[in-house]
Amino acid sequence: MKIAIVHKEKCNPESCGKLCSKLCPVNRKGEDCIIIEKKASISEELCIGCAICQNRCPFNAISIINLPEKLDKDLIYRFGKNGFALYRLPLLRFGSILGLFGKNGIGKSTTLKIFSGHLKINFGREKAEEKEIKEYFKGSELLNYFENIDKIKISYKPQNLSELGNSKVKVSDVISQIQKDKKKIGKIVSELNIENFLDRQLNQLSGGELQKVSIAIAFLKDADVYFIDEPLAYLDIEERIRISNFIRKIVSEKKAVIVVEHDLLMLDFLTDYINIFYGNPSDYGVVSTVMTSKTAVNTYLGGFLKEDNIRFRDKPIKFFKIEQKQKSNFKLFDWPNFTKTFKNFKLNVNSSFINEGSVTGIIGKNGIGKTTFVKCLANEIDIDKGKIDSKKMKFAYKPQYLNSNSDDLVAAIIKKEKIDKYLIHLFSLEMLNIKKIKELSGGELQRLEVARCLSKDADLYLIDEPSAYLDVEERLNVAKAINEIIANKSKACFVVDHDLLFLSYVADSLLVFSGEAGKNGETSKSLDFSEGLNRLLKELNITVRRDEETLRPRINKPDSVLDRKQKEKGKYFED
Ligand code: SF4
Ligand code: SF4
Structure with a gap:
């Protein structure tokens, strides 16, 4: 199976003399494989995948991609003809924290928009019927989710904080507009350690302070599902631990949390399960099967997904003692x-x-x-x-x-x-x-x-x-x-x-x-390194060990057997 992606923002037919359509061997035989109106448009049915257009376009506006046939039935969303394609969805579970990670531009935000109802599944066409969506998810836990999506209360913490950071409203005023329950406000404000800047305006906060306010806003809302996009950016290690512990405490049987994050150590600590995203940024993204957080991070470092028989990195990433x-x-x-x-x-x-x-x-x-x-x-x-x-x-x-x-x-x-x-x-x-x-x-x-x-x-x-x-x-x-x-x-x-x-x-x-x-x-x-890390971790009161398979560091769950043992020995980092 092949897909053709045209990056419309890069395509400039007036400057290139419509090169791709002139060179395409299918066009040269008289068929309309590449048509250029304002921008280039490629027929995936007629395209033979020679990649001449991709290699000769002076603006890198075309990607011709071969994908395994079996993915065809799993196309969930496409941004129009020749647009970005997302294959499969993660498995959202109530009562647990799901992590999503992979390169930027590979469909994580699109996924969050589908789960939050901002984008509707289209299976690569203009529109998909309700009964098709039901049929696709038959037998999956997601069927119930999409059947009830209108009733599910959703809260979203955006990745980009610039809109929030431009506001002149005081932090305390924003918070009181969202939640009236003073006890709940007091608890979240104290757990996130934001008491000291409640009286300041949002546009006067540092990146780290703004991040914590944004997390507070998301969790002050009474929601069923929380989508948290990059909660740890701008925060130091102490605050990363604080936020992770805070999010872990929020989850209950009736709530689900999905977190997108690039700090693998913290994502492993924070989440119960992870879906890896792989593909080509801005072209397509595929969601892996769900794995425990430990397996997912190790699989990602290894660069090979057994279930899909896909190698997404030439060599594994190796850590050393x-x-x-x-x-x-x-x-x-x-x-x-x-x-x-x-x-x-x-x-x-x-x-x-x-x-x-x-x-x-x-x-x-x-x-x-x-x-x-x-x-x-x-x-x-x-x-x-x-x-x-x-x-x-x-x-x-x-x-x-x-x-x-x-x-x-x-x-x-x-x-x-x-x-x-x-x-x-x-x-x-x-x-x-x-x-x-x-x-x-x-x-x-x-x-x-x-x-x-x-x-x-x-x-x-x-x-x-x-x-x-x-x-x-x-x-x-x-x-x-x-x-x-x-x-x-x-x-x-x-x-x-x-x-x-x-x-x-x-x-x-x-x-x-x-x-x-x-x-x-x-x-x-x-x-x-070990001595320095030991000193830092002791101050933070957390213990870290090396994963036996990859030697990457892993944070021990607080009060777990390993955590207690390492603390007794004074080995906050077991190298
Ligand atoms: S895709 Fe490239 S070669 Fe084709 S019209 Fe656009 S800019 Fe020109
Ligand atoms: S890959 Fe080859 S056949 Fe397909 S559109 Fe490009 S030039 Fe034409």
């Missing part, structure tokens, strides 16, 4: 004790060092000086007394907040800055060539900026929050790129991030920050 990581003992850079004082904040830095070939993760709460530390090392800001002796070292810095206002073309930057070919391929930057910087999505800009930083000729690379806006596959690619480039160049790198799975993949040592958000912060010395 710390002693298995290659390390050098050659000190590349060290820094003295120093302080940096702002009007209301003071950072205390303890002297330490980074070795050649090492990637050091920087972790701790938001607002305790991690970015300030990195900027001080890079001499981007002055320290209180003296100067850091950088010994003529060259630094490359990727800031946390990325400037997206430029009119420069991606292709021009790639050429001018001689971006590493390996990174261009790994981060799929060729696809962005014709875009301007200001036209890139958050994830596209992040990939480009990490590639720009790693392509620089430097001794020490400082990469601040590289996982922000990236899907799970992109995060793993960024981790892989950092590891390989630092090892090959025999340089060193600091990575500030909140995704522990990402950090455990990329880093061999840790700097742990402690302190009070917005008031003071202090750095640890550079610690072996």
